[in-house]
Amino acid sequence: MKKVIAIFIIFITSFSISACTVNKTYDDLYLEYSTHLEDNETNYLSTIDFFNHVSSEIIKSVVHVEKEIYGVGSSTGSGVIIKLEGNDYYILTNNHVIYNASTTVNATYTVTDYLGNEYSAYLIDHSEDYDLAILRFTKRTFVLPVIDFADYNPRLGINLSILGYPSYQLNAITMGNVIDYAPIDVASSSYDVINVLFDVLISDAPVKSGSSGSVVINEQFQLVGLVYAGNFLDSSETSEYTFCIPVEKIYEFFQLKQFSLVVES
Amino acid sequence: MKKLIGLFIVLLLILSGCLEIIQEEDSDEYRALSAQYDDFITHDVLNDEQFESFINTATFESVLSNVMIKSQFFNDLNSLVETRYGSGVIISKGVYYYVLTTSSLINSDQYDNATYQVTDYQGRITRADVDHGSTSYGLTVLRFQRTLDTHLPAIEFAEQMPLNGEPILEFGYKGKVVNAMTMGLMVEEYVDESTSYHYFYTTISSDEFANGSAIINLSNQLIGIQIDVIDGKSYAISIKEIIEFLQFYES
Numbered sequence: 001m002k003k004v005i006a007i008f009i010i011f012i013t014s015f016s017i018s019a020c021t022v023n024k025t026y027d028d029l030y031l032e033y034s035t036h037l038e039d040n041e042t043n044y045l046s047t048i049d050f051f052n053h054v055s056s057e058i059i060k061s062v063v064h065v066e067k068e069i070y071g072v073g074s075s076t077g078s079g080v081i082i083k084l085e086g087n088d089y090y091i092l093t094n095n096h097v098i099y100n101a102s103t104t105v106n107a108t109y110t111v112t113d114y115l116g117n118e119y120s121a122y123l124i125d126h127s128e129d130y131d132l133a134i135l136r137f138t139k140r141t142f143v144l145p146v147i148d149f150a151d152y153n154p155r156l157g158i159n160l161s162i163l164g165y166p167s168y169q170l171n172a173i174t175m176g177n178v179i180d181y182a183p184i185d186v187a188s189s190s191y192d193v194i195n196v197l198f199d200v201l202i203s204d205a206p207v208k209s210g211s212s213g214s215v216v217i218n219e220q221f222q223l224v225g226l227v228y229a230g231n232f233l234d235s236s237e238t239s240e241y242t243f244c245i246p247v248e249k250i251y252e253f254f255q256l257k258q259f260s261l262v263v264e265s
Numbered sequence: 266m267k268k269l270i271g272l273f274i275v276l277l278l279i280l281s282g283c284l285e286i287i288q289e290e291d292s293d294e295y296r297a298l299s300a301q302y303d304d305f306i307t308h309d310v311l312n313d314e315q316f317e318s319f320i321n322t323a324t325f326e327s328v329l330s331n332v333m334i335k336s337q338f339f340n341d342l343n344s345l346v347e348t349r350y351g352s353g354v355i356i357s358k359g360v361y362y363y364v365l366t367t368s369s370l371i372n373s374d375q376y377d378n379a380t381y382q383v384t385d386y387q388g389r390i391t392r393a394d395v396d397h398g399s400t401s402y403g404l405t406v407l408r409f410q411r412t413l414d415t416h417l418p419a420i421e422f423a424e425q426m427p428l429n430g431e432p433i434l435e436f437g438y439k440g441k442v443v444n445a446m447t448m449g450l451m452v453e454e455y456v457d458e459s460t461s462y463h464y465f466y467t468t469i470s471s472d473e474f475a476n477g478s479a480i481i482n483l484s485n486q487l488i489g490i491q492i493d494v495i496d497g498k499s500y501a502i503s504i505k506e507i508i509e510f511l512q513f514y515e516s
Contacts, residue, residue, distance in 0.1 A: 021286045026295045030428075033302045037430035040311055041450075044432050047310055048448040051320065052470070055446045114442055116388070159313060168387040170443040172324050175317035206321055238325060 050219070054161050055173055058221050061147040064112040064165040065093050065121070065135070065213060070105050078164035078213035079111065079135065080147050080223065085263050087139045089146075092250070093213035094228050095126045096193045098133045111137050113144055114171055128195045130245060130253040131228045147215060149261065150222035153201065153246040154178050162205050162227060164214025167237060176205025176242070184243050186229050194228070201225045201244040209237045216244050223247060301425045308483035310432055319483055323434055323446060327485045330355040330420040332364055333384040333438040334393070334407070334477060338376040346376060352437030353383065353407065354479035354487065356511070357419050361396075361408035365507065366477035367492045368398050371405040383409050385417055386444050401460060402510040403492050403502060420479055423486035423504050426465070427451045435469045435491060435499055437478025447471065447499075454503065463503035465489060471499035 037044075061081045068074040077097030083090040091111060100107035109121040119137040126133035154160065158178045166172050181199040207214060207230050216225035224247045230239030245253075254261065289295065310316040331354060338347040353366035364383060373379035381393040391409045398405030427433060431451045439445040449469030456463055467480065471494050480489045480501050489501035 021288050023288045023290070025290045026292065026298060029290075029295060029298050029302065033298070033305070033428055034430070036306075037428060041430060043311055044430075044450060047316060048432060048450070048468075051446075051448050055448075056440070056470075059442070116443070159317075169324075169328075170386065170388055171445065172328075173446065174321045174324050176321075177313075177317075205317070206325070208325070 053221065054163070054217070055171075057145070058147070058161075058217060059163055059171050059173070060114050060145050062114060062163045062165075062171070062215055063091055064170075065091070065097055066110045066112070067098055067100070067107050068110070069100055069102060069107045072102065072105070076165065076168065076210060078166075078211065078215070078227075080163075080213075080215035080226070081144055082134075082147060082149075082223075083261055083263065084139065084144075084146050088136050089139055089144060090124065090259075091121070091135045091137070092226060093133050093135060094226065095128050095131045095133045096228070097213050098123055098126060098135065099193050109135055111135065113142075115142075116170075117142065125257045125259065127253055127256065128192055129197070130249060130256075131194045131196050132226065132245060132250065132253045134257070134259060147217075148220075148222045149250075150218055150220070150224045150247050153181070153248050154218050154224045156180065158224075159219050160203055160205055160224065161217050162203070162207060162211070162214050162242065163217070164207070164211050164227065166208035166211040166214070168210065169208065172208075172211075174205045174207060176203045178202070179204050179241070181246070184229065186243075196228070196245070198249060199246075200228070200249075201246040203242045203244060204240075205242055206238045206240070207242045208239070211239075211242070223250075226250065297425060304484055305427075305431065310483060319434075319485070322485050323436065323481070326418065327420060327479075327481055328436050328444050328446065329386050329418050331386050331436050331444055331479065333443055334364070334366055334370055335382040335384070336370055336373075337380050337382075338373055339378040339380075341377045343378065350438060350441065350474050351476045352439075352474070352478040352491070354477075354490070355417050355419050356406070356422075356487075358411065358417070361410060362415075362417055363396060363419075364393065364407040364409065365490060365511075366405055366407060367490060368400055368403050368405045369492070370477050371395060371398060371407070372400070381407055383407065384443065385415065388443060389415065397514045399510055399513075402462065402506055404490065404507065404510050406511075406514070420481070420487045421485065422508065423482050423484070423488045426454060426463075426488055426503055426505070427482050429453050431482065433467060433469070433480055433482055433488065435467075435471065435475060435478050435480045437475040437491070439472055439475040439478065441474050445475070447475075449499070452498075462506045464492070465501055465503055466495065467499045467501065469499040470497060472497075475499065
């Protein structure tokens, strides 16, 4: 009798397992895949709209800066348009991008916009303590947009986008987050070029060497910082961390230099 | 009796877990779609970190394959008659770099002479020549010489087309901006009845300067080349046809 019951239970078990196995066909998988895409369409569109605004509108405020010193050579960096007053555009970049060690030979500066148009630019003011500098160039008929500024430094974890011209790459965009504020020792630089002693914004957005002066924006497309250094681990030239002058220190620099973002009528 | 109760409990446990037993279809088609879905989920831009990773890879790897193309056409008196601008993408490299673009940008049938220039992602300009082309596919391969200081990568090819509604990215010369990147969604594939070639519609906002631009999936692999702009949106030839076109000329 026991054997019969055991065989019966084994039979029931086998039957139940085979009966409750779900067969998944190509059509079922296709439906699951399509449903995932349909369910998330709104999120995708929001991400796409954000990125396209950065890549097609904000990029127009970003410029390439080239310094040339006769007999010494040339070097490049990035900058961002911060003000249009009359026929003059003002751009913000790093002190070490425009720095000229020579006391006898003047440096000449050329700014290139996102379309490749070149302009001669002139140094307005600079500071090694903030590693910031302001250049000016004359507007042509073509209008370039001015970047908006955030009022405060971004909080930890906030998403950032970095726009610039790293290693001569045109119109580059990278993304990451604010991961810390801390003092950084840029050992490779002499103190009359970079002497930043305050806490700087540290981001995990990667940049390449030559990204100095790249603009850092938040999700509201406002300037929250300016790249001035990165830690480059090897010859791949891509940084693990990016170091930026935070916007509140940029305001401090403007105040010190009596530069106003407000356009006088 | 105890044994029977034991067997009954085992039976209940098996039955309670049986809803998780999934028998997947045993076909190549299913396995290919399953691999594609898994790959998509791994790179899905719903997650901030994955979105950032996608854009960072596009900027530091994919876009390095991008070129801007300038074609100039001359009459029998060697006077410049027409200049066209567009985009292209490096697909392989050997002695030369080979650039895939659309034939409409290159086709010089009505002119006596033509010259081509490519500008890489850093703005370096080089003269290029036509390697081969096909008017039926609407695709042309240009080649330009390698130099010691240029190290440009070739774009990786996708094996499958994205499903409708998948986010995709185009990079090229849109709006005459070098390395312009624009995102959109895959809309639908279209098969031309006369040629059986596969094309696809997208929601990527575009213009004629982006003709020849590469369109990539979230794994940063080439899925198509823009050949036209329809209602302001990018319209492209599919990777299936690109591979077929390249294999035809390789053989």
